[in-house]
Amino acid sequence: MDLRSFISQADSGGYLITVDREVDPYLEMARLAAELDGRPVLFNCVRGSAYRVLAGACSDRRYFGLALDTPADRLIFRLADALAEPQPPPLFDEGPCQEVIDRSVDLASIPFLTHWPHDGGAYASAAVAFVNDPDTGPNASFHRLLRLDERRLAARLVERRGADTAWRKVALGDPPRSAAGLPVAICIGLPLQVLLAASMSPAPGVDELTIAQALAPTPLVTCANGIRVPAQAEFVFEGRITRELVPEGPFVDLTGTYDFVRPQPVIEIDRITHRQDAVYQALLPGRLEHRLLMGMxxxxxxxxxxxxxxxxxxxxxxxxxxxxxxxxxxxxxxxxxxxxxxxxxxxxxxxxxxxxxxxxxxxxxxxxxxxxxxxxxxxxxxxxxxxxxxxxxxxxxxxxxxxxxxxxxxxxxxxxxxxxxxxxxxxxxxxxxxxxx
Ligand SMILES: [Mn+2]
Missing domain, CATH: 3.40.1670.10 (UbiD C-terminal domain-like)
Known part of the structure; x- marks a missing residue:
């Protein structure tokens, strides 16, 4: 089930809240989503962007139950089975996430939210980064992404986890294996099984996408830079995690308190592809969906x-x-x-x-x-x-x-x-x- 079928299911189940009036991605959308925490909210008209935005998709166990067709109190056994027996996902030549190839890279056209007045800027919060580690292979992980300008993001990479390790090996070696940086594909608007799998911490060398496939069918396609991504993603930003560092933060973390500013790597985006009428996904930091994705x-x-x-x-x-x-x-x-x-x-x-x-x-x-x-x-x-x-x-x-x-x-x-x-x-x-x- 992709994010769109989830939206339809949430709608017919009576869970979805739809907002048709124009809303501002600067503070207003985060405030509305926070007031409606626990419900999926679809914003149909976003100031300054042609795209719709879904928030709150992961804000209750029931929604994972809906997406995985499992009672909410039995999800633990689905997760345990998937961790025990990961499955290789099928690879296709083309998929919906590449229906539209943007003629130029313009991150300003994407409705990144500013969540709090003192945040470092507008952030992507439901973004999953796919990279290849030269030794252990594919890795998928959540990273908050601060929009720097039309082509550049700053990513918070937690030290010694999968993406950070791969970036250090490829982009920071002396000399680096690639002076251009570590190839990355960032997906926003993913099926819920991929969001769950990317939240897990399997052993290095276990591709999170094999866990996603064990939870629900997760077909893949290959990006122009060689990275494999879920074919049903709404947006794909293809780029490189460079060796350039910029101040990243402040940003509200899991406990609802501010995480401080650190030097973090710049991601340069080379290509944006997306689905027709793409739906951008937002995830409220420190609120129910952030907590569920961490805790479950x-x-x-x-x-x-x-x-x-x-x-x-x-x-x-x-x-x-x-x-x-x-x-x-x-x-x-x-x-x-x-x-x-x-x-x-x-x-x-x-x-x-x-x-x-x-x-x-x-x-x-x-x-x-x-x-x-x-x-x-x-x-x-x-x-x-x-x-x-x-x-x-x-x-x-x-x-x-x-x-x-x-x-x-x-x-x-x-x-x-x-x-x-x-x-x-x-x-x-x-x-x-x-x-x-
Ligand atoms: Mn990993």
Whole structure:
């Protein structure tokens, strides 16, 4: 299902909000999308651009369920299967993303949004960059892109991840393997399985597009610069990540706080292709869709580790924990130690995890009130709480200890809110824990 069929599905499902009046990509569209966070919003008339804009496509689990034809609480198993068995996508000679080849490169014609008054400028936020690493092969990853002028962008490349590693090898060597830079194709307006796959962090050498194909059919085409991209992309910017650096930022990150300005590489765009009547996609930084795309891919990795030590039923990386720092793990408890073992395993499944709550199978892990109910009725702090001091942790947590050049450190906490094993007969017997519907 491409982004357009998703829009039709979201429309017939009653989820889509359509805005027909003219809206401004400077602040106004981000403000409207933020007010409607949790719903896909289609802007049909954008000031200064011929293109429509979709925001909020990834702002609820239900929309991934719609796109992947899976109940929202079962998505974790689709992701786990795709990670376990990636599939090579089919390659075609031509595809919709190359229907129109722009006569000149003009990034000003593309409706990049300015999200906040103090941002470094207009940014692409739902952009996935496709590159080839000379040693490990194709890689796909999200990068925020600051528009510098008609032909140039600045990309935030997180250090030591796939795209950064490939760029350093190709563009920065002395002498560089290519003085022109690392060839890149940037796609905007992608099917949801590609957005999910690009959010995952498989081992180097595992092409994210093989995970996308395992989730849903993802035909590819080849760009003029040799990079392979999803044929159903709405826009493709072909170019090179050069060795030139410019100040990039500020920009609001996952926690909703400002990320600072750093020197980052310039991308020069050589060719723009797109579909007829292309739909540009925006993704609100720090809001629900950014969080879901960050958090959901961690759920199958936590599940896999917990399932090695106990019977794991499901995992939710919760939006309240910035979809990064908190998880609820649901188990079918079979021995007295299962709760504690699940807590320890959850940290192995997601190194940035800070607080974890383990619950029984009758608790709805997607409902924060139900999780709190389990803590209220099944948890005793002197018995069921584990605290780990001074652990390696996430750099995103402002309350962690941050030291220059070193991994951040933080305390971690696990709550075993499953029914206690040695419940004595009487008021605390298992029957007393049962919820009366
Ligand atoms: Mn990768």
């Amino acid at each position: 891919p961690r759920e199958p990795t936590i599940y896999a580790e917990v399932n090695k030590v106990a019977r794991c039923l499901n995992v939710h990386v919760t939006p309240g924990g910035a979809s990064w720092l908190h998880a609820v793990v649901q188990i079918d408890k079979r021995t007295p130690e299962d709760g504690l073992r699940a807590i320890e395993a959850a940290y192995r499944g997601h190194g940035s995890l800070k607080h974890v709550v383990v619950v029984d199978g009758d608790v709805n892990i997607f409902d924060p009130n139900d999780v709190e109910w389990a803590i209220a009725t099944r948890f005793q702090a002197d018995r069921d709480l584990v605290v780990f001091e001074d652990q390696p942790s996430s750099s995103l947590d402002p309350s962690a200890k941050h030291m220059a050049g070193q991994k951040s450190r933080s305390a971690k906490m696990g709550l075993d809110a499953t029914i206690h094993w040695d419940t004595p007969a009487g008021p605390g017997e298992p029957e007393a824990y049962r919820r009366i519907w």
